[in-house]
Every structure is written in C-alpha cells, then in structure tokens.
Amino acid sequence: NAGVMQNPRHLVRRRGQEARLRCSPMKGHSHVYWYRQLPEEGLKFMVYLQKENIIDESGMPKERFSAEFPKEGPSILRIQQVVRGDSAAYFCASSPRPSGRGSQETQYFGPGTRLLVL
Amino acid sequence: AQSVTQLGSHVSVSEGALVLLRCNYSSSVPPYLFWYVQYPNQGLQLLLKYTSAATLVKGINGFEAEFKKSETSFHLTKPSAHMSDAAEYFCAVSSSGSARQLTFGSGTQLTVLP
Numbered sequence: 748n749a750g751v752m753q754n755p756r757h758l759v760r761r762r763g764q765e766a767r768l769r770c771s772p773m774k775g776h777s778h779v780y781w782y783r784q785l786p787e788e789g790l791k792f793m794v795y796l797q798k799e800n801i802i803d804e805s806g807m808p809k810e811r812f813s814a815e816f817p818k819e820g821p822s823i824l825r826i827q828q829v830v831r832g833d834s835a836a837y838f839c840a841s842s843p844r845p846s847g848r849g850s851q852e853t854q855y856f857g858p859g860t861r862l863l864v865l
Numbered sequence: 866a867q868s869v870t871q872l873g874s875h876v877s878v879s880e881g882a883l884v885l886l887r888c889n890y891s892s893s894v895p896p897y898l899f900w901y902v903q904y905p906n907q908g909l910q911l912l913l914k915y916t917s918a919a920t921l922v923k924g925i926n927g928f929e930a931e932f933k934k935s936e937t938s939f940h941l942t943k944p945s946a947h948m949s950d951a952a953e954y955f956c957a958v959s960s961s962g963s964a965r966q967l968t969f970g971s972g973t974q975l976t977v978l979p
Contacts, residue, residue, distance in 0.1 A: 751908070780966065789955055789969035790909070803966060838908060842965075854967060856901070856909040 749774065751841050751857035752821075759863045760829050768824040768860045772841030779822040780854055781814060784836040796822060829864045836861045867892040867958050871970035879978045884943040886973045888930075888956035891937065898939040899957040899967065900930055909955065915939060926950070951977045 752771040760766050772779050778797055782790040795803040796816040807814070811829075816822040826833055840854035872887040890896055897916050901909040913924025920932040930941045939956060953974050957967040 753908075778965070782967075782969075789971045790957075790967070792966040792968065795966055806966070840909075840967075852965075853899075853911060853914060855911070858908040861906075 751839055751855055753839050753857035753860050755860060756858060757861050757863070759865065761865050762830055763828050766826040766829050766833070766862055766864075768826075768837050768839075768862070770822040770824070770839030770841075770857060772822070772839075773855055776841035776843050776855075778842045778844065778852075779816050780840040780842075781822075781824050782838045782840065784838060784859070786835070790838060793824075826862075829862075831864050834862055834864045867896065867968045869956050869958050869968055869970035871954075871956055871973050873973055874971065875974045875976065877976040877978060878946045880948055881945050884928075884941070884946045884950065884975065886941040886954050886956075886975065888939045888941065888970060889937055890939060890956070890958045892958055897959045898930075898932060899959070900924065900928070900939075900941050901955045901957060903953045903955065903972075905952075912941070912954075946975075946977045948977050948979065951975055 751773055754769050780795050781793040783793055784790045792806040794807050794814045799818050811827045813825045836859045838856050838859045840856045842852040842854045868891045870889045878884055899914045900912040902912050903909050912928050913922045915922050915932045923929045928943045930939050932939050953972045955972050956970045959967050
C-alpha cells in the first residue's frame with residue numbers, strides 16, 4: 748500500500764512565477780491536509796479538503812494561494828506570483844473518512860515538496 | 866483554541882541514556898495528542914498517539930508517552946537512546962470536534978552522542 752505521494756520533491760521558481768504542488772493521498776483516504784514548514788519552525792496548517800470540497804482554509808494566506816482536490820486526480824496546492832517568503836517545505840497529509848463526529852483519524856504525511864524561490 | 870509548547874529546541878543525550886522530550890498542550894476540549902519524528906529531508910512519521918484510551922501510550926521504536934491531564938503534558942520517553950534516534954521530534958494536538966487540523970509544536974532536535 749503506497750503512502751502519500753508528493754511531487755515534485757524539489758521545486759525552484761523565480762519571483763513572480765507560479766508553483767504547483769501535487770499530492771496523491773493514500774489509497775482509501777478521502778481527506779487531504781496541507782501544511783507549510785518554514786526553516787527552523789514546526790508545521791503550520793494551511794487547508795483541509797475532501798473530494799471537490801474545501802472544508803477548512805483558515806490557515807491559507809488570503810492572496811495568491813489556492814487548493815483543490817478534484818473528483819479525479821491529486822490534490823493541488825497552487826501558489827501564484829511566488830515571492831522569496833514562500834520558500835518552505837510544503838507537506839501533504841491524508842486520512843481516512845472520520846469514523847464519527849468528533850473522531851480524529853491519524854494523518855499520514857508525504858515526503859514534502861521543498862520550494863525555493865530565487 | 867489549541868497550542869503546543871515543546872520545551873528545549875535541542876536535546877543531547879548519550880547513546881544508551883534516557884530520552885525525555887517535553888510537550889505541554891493547551892486545549893479547550895479533550896485533546897488528541899501525537900508525536901511525530903522527522904528525519905532530514907523527509908516527511909513526518911507517526912510515533913504514537915493518544916486518543917483518550919490508556920494514558921500511557923506505547924509507540925514504535927521503543928518510544929512511549931504519558932498523558933497527564935493535571936499537568937497538561939504529553940512527554941515522550943525512551944529508556945535507552947540509539948544513534949538512529951537522532952532526528953527532529955514534533956508534538957501535535959488536535960481537539961475533538963469538527964476541527965481536524967493538527968497544531969504542531971516548534972520541534973525538538975535530538976542529538977545522540979556516541
């Protein structure tokens with residue numbers, strides 16, 4: 748059973764370009780989470796999605812960032828007009844459908860995409 | 866609101882010595898608590914989790930953690946450190962309820978000395 752897949756593993760962009768980060772959840776998982784890790788810091792929650800639905804985007808910057816999880820295909824985190832401050836590791840995690848209200852299923856993390864903005 | 870504090874950004878122990886990594890949490894509702902380990906340039910691997918069952922939780926690689934509600938703590942321990950334990954360790958909290966995001970501490974870098 749393959750784990751969470753992310754690609755690319757490393758991405759270099761110049762200021763003003765667009766970055767697209769992809770995440771394929773574990774088989775059978777329908778919930779995806781994106782986190783950002785700045786150098787020397789812990790992970791910060793960005794967005795939580797189910798298929799075709801954004802559930803919680805309270806951690807997403809208001810501008811330039813968007814996320815989707817279409818019915819078919821991977822989840823995409825898109826950063827438009829990147830700036831140097833966007834340089835970070837972006838991690839995707841997936842979990843199965845919660846078993847009940849208030850339950851917390853384990854989140855399994857991918858290897859991350861390391862974005863460098865020149 | 867929920868938060869996690871990891872005391873000590875860097876911890877060094879000798880091989881074979883006790884490992885103790887501290888984590889204190891804040892949560893307005895009963896929490897779920899997790900410890901993850903991150904090796905260089907890799908993703909996070911789950912070590913163990915607390916979900917309101919037994920307060921002493923055993924995880925992989927010989928690690929365990931004890932949930933102490935009165936102290937709002939969830940410290941990670943291992944009786945005898947191994948060189949392969951050198952990594953960064955993150956404590957995380959998620960509150961029971963509809964919010965499922967994890968809130969992470971800032972991490973503790975563990976160094977194991979020969």
